[in-house]
Amino acid sequence: MTQSTRNLRIKRTHKLLRTALMDLIEERAFDALTVGEIAERAMVSRAGFYRYYQDKYELVEQTL
Secondary structure, eight states: OOHHHHHHHHHHHHHHHHHHHHHHHHHSOGGGOOHHHHHHHHTOOHHHHHHHOSSHHHHHHHHO
16 A cells, blocks of 8 residues: 555545534534544544544544
């Protein structure tokens, strides 16, 4: 896998997770969300989530 392909995958994963987070926040309170729900909505594994973010708080911090 080339470096540019890898970078595109990382960017895509980050975008999917941010979008999923924002969609879920519109539906429910942030405190009620779980990492599993965010990952599922983004169609990313929990391991994929944790590859880039320590927890949902880090994701929201980097998103906002």
